[in-house]
Amino acid sequence: MEYQEIAKPSGPYKNVDPNLVDYAASRADFDWWRDAFAKMDWLPGGGLNNAYEAVDRHVDHGHGDKLAMIWVGKNGEEERYTYSDFKERSDRFGAVMKGLGIERGDRVFIFMDRLPELYFAAMGILKAGGVIAPLFSAFGPEPVKDRIEDAEGRFVITSPELKAKISGIFKDLPSVEKIIIVNKNGRSTEPLDDGDLDYDELMANASSDDFTIENTSQYDFSIMHYTSGSTGKPKGVLHRHQAVVQQWLTGHWALDLKFDDIYFCTADPGWVTGTSYGMMAPWTNGVTQIIYEGGFGANAWYDVIDKYKVTVWYTAPTAIRLLMRAGSKPVEEHSLETLRFIGSVGEPLNPEAVVWGNEHYKMPIHDNWWQTETGAIMCANYASMPVRPGSMGRPFPGITMAVIDDNYEPVALGEAGALAVRPGWPSMMYAYWKKDEMYNSRFKKGWYITGDQASLDEDGFFWFQGRADDVINTAGHLVGPFEVESALIEHPAVAEAGVIGKPDPIAMEVVKAFVTLTPDHEPTPQLQRELIRFSRDKLSAGVAPREIDFIDVMPKTRSGKIMRRLLKARELGLPEGDTSTLEDD
Ligand code: ATP
Numbered sequence: 001m002e003y004q005e006i007a008k009p010s011g012p013y014k015n016v017d018p019n020l021v022d023y024a025a026s027r028a029d030f031d032w033w034r035d036a037f038a039k040m041d042w043l044p045g046g047g048l049n050n051a052y053e054a055v056d057r058h059v060d061h062g063h064g065d066k067l068a069m070i071w072v073g074k075n076g077e078e079e080r081y082t083y084s085d086f087k088e089r090s091d092r093f094g095a096v097m098k099g100l101g102i103e104r105g106d107r108v109f110i111f112m113d114r115l116p117e118l119y120f121a122a123m124g125i126l127k128a129g130g131v132i133a134p135l136f137s138a139f140g141p142e143p144v145k146d147r148i149e150d151a152e153g154r155f156v157i158t159s160p161e162l163k164a165k166i167s168g169i170f171k172d173l174p175s176v177e178k179i180i181i182v183n184k185n186g187r188s189t190e191p192l193d194d195g196d197l198d199y200d201e202l203m204a205n206a207s208s209d210d211f212t213i214e215n216t217s218q219y220d221f222s223i224m225h226y227t228s229g230s231t232g233k234p235k236g237v238l239h240r241h242q243a244v245v246q247q248w249l250t251g252h253w254a255l256d257l258k259f260d261d262i263y264f265c266t267a268d269p270g271w272v273t274g275t276s277y278g279m280m281a282p283w284t285n286g287v288t289q290i291i292y293e294g295g296f297g298a299n300a301w302y303d304v305i306d307k308y309k310v311t312v313w314y315t316a317p318t319a320i321r322l323l324m325r326a327g328s329k330p331v332e333e334h335s336l337e338t339l340r341f342i343g344s345v346g347e348p349l350n351p352e353a354v355v356w357g358n359e360h361y362k363m364p365i366h367d368n369w370w371q372t373e374t375g376a377i378m379c380a381n382y383a384s385m386p387v388r389p390g391s392m393g394r395p396f397p398g399i400t401m402a403v404i405d406d407n408y409e410p411v412a413l414g415e416a417g418a419l420a421v422r423p424g425w426p427s428m429m430y431a432y433w434k435k436d437e438m439y440n441s442r443f444k445k446g447w448y449i450t451g452d453q454a455s456l457d458e459d460g461f462f463w464f465q466g467r468a469d470d471v472i473n474t475a476g477h478l479v480g481p482f483e484v485e486s487a488l489i490e491h492p493a494v495a496e497a498g499v500i501g502k503p504d505p506i507a508m509e510v511v512k513a514f515v516t517l518t519p520d521h522e523p524t525p526q527l528q529r530e531l532i533r534f535s536r537d538k539l540s541a542g543v544a545p546r547e548i549d550f551i552d553v554m555p556k557t558r559s560g561k562i563m564r565r566l567l568k569a570r571e572l573g574l575p576e577g578d579t580s581t582l583e584d585d
């Protein structure tokens with residue numbers, strides 16, 4: 001089936017206030033994607049489905065025997081699945097969901113550890129026309145309840161231990177009809193709760209043979225993701241099947257994925273990176289993906305890379321800083337010789353980390369920028385270009401980005417301003433769930449306002465400054481926390497730094513830093529003074545922190561982002577706000 005039409009007559013973002021959007025300009029960018037859309041495999045009925053693109057198309061193209069997934073369990077288990085296995089299991093789960101009466105657009109929550117069944121279920125739900133809503137398995141009952149309630153989830157897929165953790169919430173969740181329990185390899189011996197359904201039994205009784213994939217259109221909803229909660233209460237971001245085209249192409253060009261790659265993405269599907277780049281991008285590109293159930297560990301991760309001959313590795317700055325903290329020894333004890341590309345996303349990647357990567361992995365780490373709302377990579381350091389340490393790279397082809405002022409006009413090169421994107425890219429969010437006003441507020445005069453501050457250099461590279469909310473105004477200077485944090489972590493005693501503006505009667509705000517220390521360093525007043533001196537030498541006196549506090553644990557979201565709003569609230573004795581995504585100590 002040939003692809004026929006791209007945009008709905010009403011334009012690709014129908015719930016945006018039309019007065020705010022310059023349709024003509026954004027349409028031009030959207031048309032750039034036409035060739036990529038034409039390369040997707042459209043369903044016989046003319047539709048587009050993420051799961052078909054990620055799984056079935058490889059089987060149809062004769063690659064059914066290729067490995068799609070190698071699962072490495074937390075107890076050392078290993079399971080291997082080809083694209084044919086993946087198709088069979090996801091079809092079967094699609095049949096299960098249809099048997100349960102799923103309708104197009106129903107939200108299905110997946111509250112699970114990284115097990116193969118998570119991925120079979122996700123693809124099956126998409127094939128059956130449902131919307132996947134993945135949650136971090138580390139969440140406690142409240143964050144799970146809030147999100148299911150907000151999104152009116154109809155089905156929940158979980159495991160026995162996780163169900164036990166949250167069993168109290170379901171009496172207050174009338175929208176939930178069925179709970180499906182995955183008891184991986186009989187890990188639990190407890191009987192099921194009344195009314196719950198057993199995954200293995202459902203799968204055994206379903207048949208993949210008489211399953212037909214829903215003819216979802218490119219405009220049907222596919223994924224509902226809650227944002228990381230770095231700046232406030234997480235928002236439910238709704239995406240559509242058409243996002244797949246951008247996830248596929250950015251996987252290929254920004255992460256350099258090729259058909260023969262062995263790919264390792266360390267992000268959990270509870271965070272958008274774990275779906276866009278932990279499911280869609282790798283599998284649409286037909287690679288073999290390592291799914292590692294365990295958490296962070298320098299040796300454990302390097303073991304995975306060596307054992308499975310990982311070639312492309314996608315991770316986050318927080319992990320890279322932890323790997324730096326673990327030092328050279330674990331690197332020297334491993335070969336890591338198959339690695340050929342490393343990517344990073346989620347927070348600014350400190351220049352120090354890029355340099356460290358060059359030294360220790362013998363290759364640069366490629367930073368790229370995007371958000372839950374953008375659905376896919378928007379700006380990247382590419383394999384084909386030298387990396388500029390500290391820069392988030394250049395916009396992806398077909399994406400127009402700018403740094404604009406308060407009147408929504410581009411600022412001069414090198415100046416800081418609001419980072420904005422021309423609306424209409426394929427993986428653009430369709431909605432903030434039930435928050436239309438907030439959604440509309442992000443579109444101004446033909447731009448989508450990202451909420452980040454950045455600058456642009458003469459070669460077209462973008463440089464992240466900070467979140468708009470985090471930028472500090474000290475004695476008339478605007479200071480981005482990233483610059484100060486990056487300077488501090490160059491000191492050997494500093495593992496991580498979080499910088500805030502502290503209200504001050506004279507300077508308006510003063511720069512205050514919180515740091516965690518690397519092993520073998522003690523929090524002494526002398527070190528405090530030394531760090532202030534050190535940052536003054538690196539930065540100007542006006543920008544360097546006036547105060548530095550040592551903390552044991554940097555507050556971070558489960559996706560690994562420093563929660564500066566929490567550092568600030570704690571410093572000022574203010575309420576902490578939504579802490580549903582705060583990582584446990
Ligand atoms: P919330 O919107 O709930 O406050 P969040 O913005 O952290 O949370 P995400 O969508 O996961 O939720 O993160 C996107 C944000 O992460 C970006 O807006 C940006 O601030 C930051 N970010 C992502 N990649 C980079 C990068 N390469 N450099 C700098 N910042 C980045």
Ligand code: MG
Nearest residue numbers: 227231371451
């Ligand atoms: Mg955000």
